[in-house]
Amino acid sequence: MTGTATAAENAGTRTAAIAAPRVPAAVNGYTLLGILSIVAGILIWWGLSIVNPAGSLPSPLAVLVRFGELIAVGTLLPDLGASLSRVLMGFAIGTGLAIPLGFLMGWYRPVRAVLEPWTQFFRMIPPLAIIPLAIVLMGIGEVPKVFVITLAAFLVSIVATFQGVLNVDRTLINAGRVLGASDVTIFRRIVVPASLPxxxxxxxxxxxxxxxxxxxxxxxxxxxxxxxxxxxxxxxYDLPTIFVGLVSIGVIGLIMDRILLWADKHLTSWQERR
Known part of the structure; x- marks a missing residue:
């Protein structure tokens, strides 16, 4: 009975080991390295605030205290909400327009011939230079702010999508046509996945x-x-408040970027990664 029980326990252990995927040690090591990098950066910041002779650099503690004060008086969260809503709206509109137009530019030469000169022309103009014109033409409401954000996101995304379509391996497209696939099938099963990265x-x-x-x-x-x-x-000359704004933008932007990176890994899971 003891031998049978031991064998059963060993079998259960092997099954559990197979069922539970192991996290590579390198992943844990890289995560720890990232955490240490953040801690080291905060310590360097703290040290610079101490040795700064002019005392103009606020310490992380002073910024954290100011962060709590701005939340308590009810100014920080509305500001974050206003900025975040503008970014999300402009980013969604810009990328929502850029991706289909980028596909059209990459897939159809006539569309590329019409749109590419204008795309490259406006891409050379910094969106910041459009702000005064947008304010004059659209006023000082939400429309000009969302417009310039949309333009900034649009110009970056359309070039990336257009270049992604151009870089699709022609061998795959020709192979699909030889096998009898229609243009719609080739576009949906070959061009779109290959352009996703x-x-x-x-x-x-x-x-x-x-x-x-x-x-x-x-x-x-x-x-x-x-x-x-x-x-x-x-x-x-309220430097802690300025630093609160900088840190808030960095943290929120980092979170949004991690979300996009997570989506990238799941949408392009077929891609070989380092």
Missing amino acids: FIMVGMRQGLGAAWATLVAAELIAAQAGIGYRMQQAQIY
Whole structure:
């Protein structure tokens, strides 16, 4: 009986080991390395705030205290909400327009001939340079802010999507045609999956461009938002509030980027990664 029980326990242990996937040690090591990097950065920041002779660099503790004060007085969360809604709206509209147009530019030469010169023309103009014109033509409401964010995300995403379609292996397309696949099937089963890595990279870059453009737009004309709050803090030399805005943008942007990276890994799970 003892031998039978031992064999059963061993079999159960082997089954559990097979069922539970092991997390590679390298993954845990890289995660720990990332955490240590963040801690080291905060410690360096703290040290610089101590040795700074002018005392103009606020310490992480001072920024954290100011963060709590801004939440307590009810200004930080509305500012974060206003900025986040502008970014999400502009990013969604920009990428939503850029991806289908990028596919059309890459797949159909006439569309490419018409749209590519304009795309490259506007891509050379910084979205920040459009802000004064947008304010003059659209006023100082939400429309010009969302417009310049949309433009920033659009120009990055359309180029990435267009380039992704152009980089699809022609051998795969020709093989699909030899096997009798229609253009719709080739586009859906070959071109779209092969272009996804480029599209996701373009979306991540477009997200960064959207945040950069948003803060600039709020610095020029806004009544609420992180950029507006930072501008007001600059007038009164309120460095902790400025740092609260910077850290908030960085943290929220990092979270949004991690979400896109997670989606990228799941949508392109077939792709070989390092």
